[in-house]
Amino acid sequence: MAEIDEVNRKITLKLVYYGPAQSGKTTNLMRLHDLLAPDLKGEVMTLETQNDRTLFFDLLPLGFRTPSGWLVKLKLFTVPGQVAHDATRKAVLSRADGVVFVADSQRTQSVNNAEAFQNLEENVQRVGLDFASVPLVVQFNKRDLPEAQILSEEEVRARWAQAPWPLVFSSALIGEGVKETFARLLEQVYPVLDKFCALQESHGVDRQSFVAAVTGG
Amino acid sequence: MELEPHTFDREFDLAELLAGMPLARMAQILATLLAGEFRLVTVGGQLMLGRAEPFAQPCHAAIRHELETLGHLESASDGEARLSAAAGMVELVLQLSARYRMAADLHTETVQEDYAALQHQHAALKESEARYKTLSEELEERVRQQVETLETAQRQLYQAEKLASIGQLAAGVAHEINNPIGFIRSNLSTAQQYVRNLERLAALMKAGDMAQFQALWNEADMAFVTEDFAALLGESVAGADRVAKIVADLKGFSNVDQTEEEIVNLNDNLRFACNVIAGQIKDKAELVLELGELPRILCLPGHLNQVFLNLLLNAAQSLPDQGRIKVCSDVLNHEIRILISDNGCGIPEGNLDRIFDPFFTTREVGSGTGLGLTVCRDIVQAHGGRIGVESKVGAGTTFTVYLPVG
Numbered sequence: 001m002a003e004i005d006e007v008n009r010k011i012t013l014k015l016v017y018y019g020p021a022q023s024g025k026t027t028n029l030m031r032l033h034d035l036l037a038p039d040l041k042g043e044v045m046t047l048e049t050q051n052d053r054t055l056f057f058d059l060l061p062l063g064f065r066t067p068s069g070w071l072v073k074l075k076l077f078t079v080p081g082q083v084a085h086d087a088t089r090k091a092v093l094s095r096a097d098g099v100v101f102v103a104d105s106q107r108t109q110s111v112n113n114a115e116a117f118q119n120l121e122e123n124v125q126r127v128g129l130d131f132a133s134v135p136l137v138v139q140f141n142k143r144d145l146p147e148a149q150i151l152s153e154e155e156v157r158a159r160w161a162q163a164p165w166p167l168v169f170s171s172a173l174i175g176e177g178v179k180e181t182f183a184r185l186l187e188q189v190y191p192v193l194d195k196f197c198a199l200q201e202s203h204g205v206d207r208q209s210f211v212a213a214v215t216g217g
Numbered sequence: 218m219e220l221e222p223h224t225f226d227r228e229f230d231l232a233e234l235l236a237g238m239p240l241a242r243m244a245q246i247l248a249t250l251l252a253g254e255f256r257l258v259t260v261g262g263q264l265m266l267g268r269a270e271p272f273a274q275p276c277h278a279a280i281r282h283e284l285e286t287l288g289h290l291e292s293a294s295d296g297e298a299r300l301s302a303a304a305g306m307v308e309l310v311l312q313l314s315a316r317y318r319m320a321a322d323l324h325t326e327t328v329q330e331d332y333a334a335l336q337h338q339h340a341a342l343k344e345s346e347a348r349y350k351t352l353s354e355e356l357e358e359r360v361r362q363q364v365e366t367l368e369t370a371q372r373q374l375y376q377a378e379k380l381a382s383i384g385q386l387a388a389g390v391a392h393e394i395n396n397p398i399g400f401i402r403s404n405l406s407t408a409q410q411y412v413r414n415l416e417r418l419a420a421l422m423k424a425g426d427m428a429q430f431q432a433l434w435n436e437a438d439m440a441f442v443t444e445d446f447a448a449l450l451g452e453s454v455a456g457a458d459r460v461a462k463i464v465a466d467l468k469g470f471s472n473v474d475q476t477e478e479e480i481v482n483l484n485d486n487l488r489f490a491c492n493v494i495a496g497q498i499k500d501k502a503e504l505v506l507e508l509g510e511l512p513r514i515l516c517l518p519g520h521l522n523q524v525f526l527n528l529l530l531n532a533a534q535s536l537p538d539q540g541r542i543k544v545c546s547d548v549l550n551h552e553i554r555i556l557i558s559d560n561g562c563g564i565p566e567g568n569l570d571r572i573f574d575p576f577f578t579t580r581e582v583g584s585g586t587g588l589g590l591t592v593c594r595d596i597v598q599a600h601g602g603r604i605g606v607e608s609k610v611g612a613g614t615t616f617t618v619y620l621p622v623g
Contacts, residue, residue: 005228010285014226040284045312047320056320063284073284075226087327091225 002097004197010071011197015185016093019102020109020116021053021081024141027172028102028181029060029078035179037216039064040071054080057092064213067204074214081116089119094127098135098189100181105142105150105169135188136165139181144171179215186211225322231259231280231287234311234318240266243310247290250303256291257307267291278304282311374575378588379523393463393496397456404449404456411442463496481518483553483620484508487544490525498533502540509547512622516600524593528557528616531589535561535614551622552602558615564608572606 003012017025026046033044040063047056060076077096079089093099101120103113124131140156151159153169160167166184170177190199190207199205205213244266247255256275257266265288275291278300290304414437421430491504498504532542536559545556564572571577573594578587597604602620 003228008285010228012228042283045316047316047323056323059319061283071285077226087330088323090330091323091326095224095226 001095002193002196008071009069010073011193012073012075013097013189013193014095015074015076015098015100015189016096017076017078017100017102018089018093018116018120019079019081019100020104020112021083023081023102023104023109023113023116024172025078025081025102026054026058028100028139028141028170028178029058029076031172031175031178032076032182033060035175036062036182036214038062038214040073053082054078055085056080056088062214066199068202070203072205072213083115083119086119086123090123090126093120093123093129096127096129096134097192098185099124099137100185101136101138101165102172103138103140105140105156106145107149107151110151133192135185135192137168137181137185137188138163138165139168139170139177141170141172141177143169143176144174183211183215186214223322223325225319225326229282229287229315229318231257231265231311232263234282234287234314235265238310238314247303247307250306251292251294251296251299253292253294255293255303257288258291259288260286276300280304280307280311282308282315287311374588375592378592381589390463390493390496394460397459401453401456404453407449408446411446414439414442462492477517478515479518480513480515482511482513483516483521483555484511484546486518486522487525487546487555490522490529491544493526494529494533498536498542501538502533502536502542505541505543507543507545509545511546511548511553514553514620514622516620517596520596521600524596524618525555525557527589527593528618531616532557532559532561532614535559535563537561548622553620553622555618555620556615557618558613560613563610563612563614564606565610569606569608573604 002014004010005012017028019025029044033041040061042061045059046054047058049055057080058078061073062076063071063073065071077092079085079092099120101117103109103117121131124134138160140151142150156169157167166188168177168181168184170181172178187207190210193210194200194207197203199210247257247267254272255267256264256272257280258264272291272293275293276295276297278290279286280288280290290300290307292300292303294300414433418430418433418437418439421427421433487508488506491506495504529542529544536542541560543556543558545558547554568577568579573590575591576587594604597618597620600620602618604619605617606614607617608614
């Protein structure tokens with residue numbers, strides 16, 4: 001849940017990139033760092049990796065000033081995807097204000113996707129969040145791979161037809177769909193945040209300007 | 218002790234990021250870099266490092282961390298470039314400090330999470346352990362009950378076996394006693410007849426009627442009677458002695474359940490068992506005793522009597538019309554050896570391994586308990602001895618009992 005710091009006039013949000021191992025969560029963060037142009041943008045902090053695989057988490061801080069003079073700070077985290085790091089995954093997911101589920105489009109990864117999604121659902125509940133109401137976007141990544149290797153968009157849409165979450169196709173490696181995914185998440189986060197700290201009323205930030213300010217237009 | 222962990226993703230202030238740093242060393246380095254005094258203060262104006270008094274007209278450089286200004290580095294000199302370079306260095310140090318703190322706190326969080334999960338598992342394990350303990354106790358109790366039931370059943374079967382052999386014995390003994398009783402009874406009837414004749418002769422003699430007396434004497438063949446009377450009385454005494462002997466032998470079996478040990482010469486027990494069985498087999502078998510000198514041993518004689526009797530009965534039952542049972546005893550390697558052999562039908566090789574097993578019998582259902590040899594083996598083993606068997610179908614069987622001396 002977002003933190004409001006009245007003294008320093010600051011609202012801090014936490015957004016988490018979740019998903020199976022090597023689906024491209026860290027790559028999403030790297031591309032966002034390159035593609036976004038908010039008022040304030042930090043560096044991607046990579047805690048620890050082993051053979052290119054995240055052990056703890058990656059962190060990208062973004063922020064902007066509201067017309068009211070407050071700082072809205074967004075901390076984007078990735079979780080380690082490997083099954084063994086479930087405790088870390090759960091700790092990173094704690095207090096999240098929104099989640100991007102990065103799925104691997106490869107046909108061979110369907111089971112891993114399903115298991116990771118189920119793990120997300122379990123952990124969301126374990127950290128005391130409501131899975132039905134937590135803002136969530138599902139991204140199918142690696143669309144740049146050969147068609148034979150990946151599920152077609154129709155197949156994915158058919159499978160997720162009953163799901164209430166926005167579905168985005170992306171290729172984080174070449175930067176496609178990454179910003180869109182993030183914007184879709186921000187759109188969903190805004191109403192919750194507005195309710196929580198009256199963004200529109202007290203700070204003069206509506207949904208459109210919120211998304212524009214974070215992404216840099 | 219359980220600490221509420223700091224959330225790893227919290228916002229850090231300058232004081233927290235500087236905590237645990239070698240501040241004195243840092244102050245020295247900053248003073249050298251900035252060529253003079255400096256101040257490191259928070260955004261709120263609180264001094265973290267450097268000179269206590271504020272500068273009159275200081276130069277500022279912001280210390281930023283994660284999008285935000287956490288404090289300022291101030292210096293008296295006007296070396297702008299130097300100051301911003303030093304501030305950049307402080308920022309790098311703070312970033313490393315933040316990285317370390319986040320990793321450490323995340324680690325603490327996951328360790329505590331794992332610990333809680335382990336405790337949960339531990340509690341579940343303890344619970345299931347308690348459940349298994351109860352289950353095992355119940356099982357033990359049930360096994361104990363089953364063993365008790367089995368032991369009772371076994372005792373009853375042993376008793377049945379004892380009664381069966383005593384029954385067999387009784388049948389033989391009855392036959393044996395019946396025979397002398399029969400001829401004693403018949404002799405006594407004849408004697409009564411003789412006495413009546415004597416009474417009549419005595420009456421005639423009193424009356425003085427010698428003619429009549431002579432006539433009757435001749436008629437009754439009194440010359441034979443006087444001779445026969447003595448003979449039949451002698452025969453009857455011998456018969457009564459035989460009965461007395463049988464009864465005396467039977468007494469040896471009245472103490473089958475006697476649990477007191479006695480010092481005995483086993484040859485006496487063998488003779489006694491042979492006497493008991495002799496009556497049953499005298500028509501069809503010859504009983505040969507070759508008893509060597511034996512040391513006296515401490516044993517339960519009643520029990521060993523049962524062993525010998527069982528072996529002799531088995532031998533008797535295996536015999537053809539005209540057979541022979543041989544009983545030998547001697548001492549071999551500090552052991553008493555008793556052989557009971559017959560020239561009967563023998564035991565098939567396939568059955569030899571099983572004859573001592575409980576309930577193994579080749580006799581018809583109802584005519585044997587299948588425990589005779591089992592009881593024999595148990596009794597011999599209880600005396601520290603052992604029992605063996607050799608047999609050949611059609612040639613006969615030899616049972617050998619070894620008992621330790623002393």
